[in-house]
Amino acid sequence: MTPEPTLTYVYAVVVPTGELGDIVAGLRGVAGAPVTLLVADAPGADQAAPAFVTSQVPDADWREDALKSHFEDLAWLEDTARSHHHVIQGLMDHTTVLPLRMATLYQDSDRALAALREQHRIFAERLALLAHHTEYGVKAYVRPDSDVPAPDSAPAASPGKAYLQARKAQHHAREDRYRQARQAAERIAATAAQHATHVVRHPTQTGPLTRSDSGENVLNEAYLVPEDQADTFRAAIQQAGEDLPGIHIEITGPWAPYSFAMPPPQPTGTADEPGARP
Known part of the structure; x- marks a missing residue:
């Protein structure tokens, strides 16, 4: 019976360690597939051999036409993303991971x-950057109007005048919260400059991606932080908003360094970044 055609799914690049083979052998990836290491020969005696963390997936489910359909299926996307992330998380405690x-x-x-060998230099540089670092997310929100107490109107004011006074007070309160947001962003940048090595500024989140109870997302950044600076970084970022009542600062992590995994996009006409599609 002819075996079903498969494709090679790659989760991450790692530097193999003595225990990593056993760790990988205990993982299951997308569609429950067993995970394996694919190791390239080291290009020099002084350089560690990189490895892909991979599994085999059915060609029928993962070739280009099938993926187009799958990417419209939110349940499939969620399950696949969780499985992909599960493998990354399973590696993080044992080696530097380039997701x-x-x-x-x-x-x-x-x-x-062949791709692993070809792009060894890029992978090695990125792994060196990520070694002993973790990613933290920092978001800042302008609190919603409902979180600000309504001003007391003068007892003698007419309903119309009281309404205008309230609207004016709300307008001033909103302006004050945005001023506080600028102040928070400046403080966060100054703090990050002392503790983080790199930053990626993501687009602010809107609609269903934003927690409705947090307010308007006005800052959405990821920081690459040395592991021995993590506690100090978190405390300093949290302190940046303590005297700014109109602002809510949210710190998440530590995460696998997804935001820093690949180099910045190359100018038009240069080679594509690592990675491939069917």
């Missing part, structure tokens, strides 16, 4: 291995 984007695929292990 790759979900659905990074090669036609077979030989092509994946």
Whole structure:
């Protein structure tokens, strides 16, 4: 019976350690597939050999036409993202991890291995950057109007005048909260400059991506922080908003360094960043 054709799914690039083979052997990836290490020869005696963390997935479910359909299925996307992240998290405590984007695929292990060898220098540079660092997310929100007490109107004021006074007070309160947001952003930047090595500024979140009870998201950044600076960084960021009642600061992490996994986009005409699609 002819085996079903498969593709090679790649989760991450790692530097293998003595225990990593056993760790990987205990993981299951997308669609419950067993996870394995694909190791390239080291290009020099002084350089560690990189490895892809991979699994084999059915070609019928993962080739380009199938993925187009799957990407419209939110339940499939959520399950796949969780499985992808589960593998990354399982590696984080044991080695430096360079996460790759979900659905990074090669036609077979030989092509994946060729890409690993070809792009060793890029992978090695990025792994060196990420070693002994973790990612923290920092979001700042302008609190909603409902969180600000309504001003007391003068007893003798007419209903119309009281309404105008209230609207004016709300307008001033909103302006004050945005002033506080600028102040918080300046403080966060100054704090990060002391403790974080790199920053990625993500677009602010709107609609269903934003917690409705937090207010308007006005800052959405990711910081790469040395592990020995993590506690100090978190405390300093939290302190940045303590005297700004119109602002809510949210710190998340530590995370796998997804925001810092790949180099910035290359100018037009240069080679594509690492990773492949069917």
